[in-house]
């Protein structure tokens with residue numbers, strides 16, 4: 001983890017309408033190293049999704065600089081994979097066709113890569129299933145496979161497990177960790193879940209609201225796989241909560 005995959009410098013974002021201007025992001029600055037896993041946590045409305053959309057190239061109306069692998073981000077592209085809270089699969093396509101999407105499975109290279117992705121996300125046996133025949137967690141694994149097939153430099157995940165029950169969420173966190181360790185794509189995850197951030201990340205960016213700014217960047221120096229009930233995990237939970245505790249109580253919506 002030496003070179004920066006993503007560099008965000010002096011990022012400011014203001015939403016403007018005819019009668020008001022809302023300053024949503026204030027002087028956001030951080031880097032994401034190649035192969036690094038960074039989570040962003042903060043109160044509702046602090047601009048986490050706005051920040052992710054800017055990095056994804058889905059919102060170009062901002063001040064500051066966002067560079068991916070040295071290139072200024074100017075729009076969406078396959079170098080940036082995006083995973084939403086809801087999986088957004090095509091209901092009329094099978095699992096393997098959803099992963100291939102606009103690419104033809106008749107192309108032997110695409111077929112080979114899709115098979116490798118199915119293996120990576122552990123969906124062997126479900127290639128011909130339709131989204132309505134698989135669980136929410138499996139659907140998110142299909143969405144992740146579809147994004148990774150395009151070999152993005154960074155995978156952007158906006159509360160990808162927020163709609164899943166606690167058991168499935170834990171399982172998905174373990175799956176995502178396996179995928180990341182095998183695939184080594186840089187990961188930027190937005191979450192409300194402190195344990196999820198500690199379980200997965202190399203570093204946690206803690207944000208404050210109105211306007212959204214960085215409160216602290218906490219390094220998670222625990223070996224993988226992490227034990228959620230260990231004293232060192234508990235100590236980090238306390239540290240993240242401490243950073244969040246300065247934020248007004250009525251803003252908080254954490255899951256721990």
Ligand SMILES: Nc1ncnc2c1ncn2[C@@H]1O[C@H](COP(=O)(O)OP(=O)(O)OP(=O)(O)O)[C@@H](O)[C@H]1O
Pocket residue numbers: 015022024042043044045046047048049050051
């Ligand atoms: N298109 C828009 N026009 C005006 N204001 C917006 C727009 N999109 C978002 N906002 C405002 O920007 C702020 C940040 O929103 P954003 O969705 O990025 O926050 P968030 O931290 O992701 O919230 P949550 O955790 O609830 O998903 C909020 O106050 C929101 O109302």
